[in-house]
Amino acid sequence: MKKYRIIFHIDLNAFYASCEEAEDPKLKNHPIGIAKNSDRGILTTANYEARKYGVTSAMNVYEAKKRCPHIKIVPPNFTLYEEKSRLFFEYLETITEKLEPASIDEGYLDVTEDLQGLHPLELAEKIQAHLLKEYQLPASIGIAPNPFLAKMASDMKKPLGITVLRKRDVKEKLWPLPIENMHGIGKKTVPDLKLIGIHTIKDLANYENHHTLSRFLGNQTNAFFDKAWGNDSRLVDPTRAETIHSIGNSKTYEGFLHDYESAVKALDQLTQTVIKRLHKHERASKTITVQVRFNDFTQHSKNFSLEYHTSDFDIIFELVEDLFDQLFEEKPIHLLGVSAGNLAKEETLFKQLNIFEAKESMPKEEQLDKILESINANYPKNLLKKGFKK
Ligand SMILES: [Mg+2]
Incomplete structure (x- = not known):
């Protein structure tokens, strides 16, 4: 076994909106939001065209229309999204059996033993190109020695990014990020952490009083602290893929x-x-x-x-x-x-x-x-x- 694992985190970009665009190419290059079309409806997703106008996911339809009057509101079609998700994971299964779906549009792959003779970057490019060509699904891919860093990496460049995050990059690339961007930190915890002076991942990595931290992070305190230093011993667990x-x-x-x-x-x-x-x-x-x-x-x-x-x-x-x-x-x-x-x-x-x-x-x-x-x-x-x- 190699000393370092090579973990990919693959995240489909603006997934619901991408599915709709794939079904109806007329929607491409047009701002769209996925929501029930009433002013109180909440956008589950906005495509990147709509995001240019400041429209974001979780915004209500009224606000979205104010920012982007010509936005097209498309009602959600969960059957379609499930179908696309299935195609996505079935394709990933052809890359490696060590695949763990994390949600409908993202998954972890341990490709350490399944590189197909390619450099990890080349394999990521191949996967990204295939998803786009075959299913019209843009994806961002993070490459790292563990799942946490891979997840953080895939978030760094969207859409269609490929980002490598090594242990030695942690101080330069991970630490400057605001604490709310750290995967796993709940929205409700963020204000508490800020109150004790933790605004960035660096602040967390250098916070000395673990007793105080544990009041907010509970039994996850050590895990979060390790992650802030780029350490995550979790393995990609394919049995979770069975759900x-x-x-x-x-x-x-x-x-x-x-x-x-x-x-x-x-x-x-x-x-x-x-x-x-x-x-x-x-x-x-x-x-x-x-x-x-x-x-x-x-x-x-x-x-x-x-x-x-x-x-x-x-x-x-x-x-x-x-x-x-x-x-x-x-x-x-x-x-x-x-x-x-x-x-x-x-x-x-x-x-x-x-x-x-x-x-x-x-x-x-x-x-x-x-x-x-x-x-x-x-x-x-x-x-x-x-x-x-x-
Ligand atoms: Mg996504």
């Missing part, structure tokens, strides 16, 4: 879908893809969401939670149709999305079936009845009928 929260699929229809039947056909396709991915990841889902965006950009979604997990197409598609019926309006459809959330490993499903004790001890007919009964009990209408899919 996939949902699997979704959405599609925009440029020529619009004009009737109910073609929408149901499209939903069938989307659902099939979702099911394939559930099977691929050995997951079963409990909550199904359907999303519709009409040509006037109004958008609605509905979900339904079952009391059991399933990855069965027939069950899920019936549910999708049912949810869609509740959302359907006589308007051209611009986008449809289906997502399966509340996931569990597929073994859980088998375990649940065992609870029904549908085993050899029961006659076949009775096993089936038991299962149908328990499914129907949790379903808005009697979905499954006897004789169904024997």
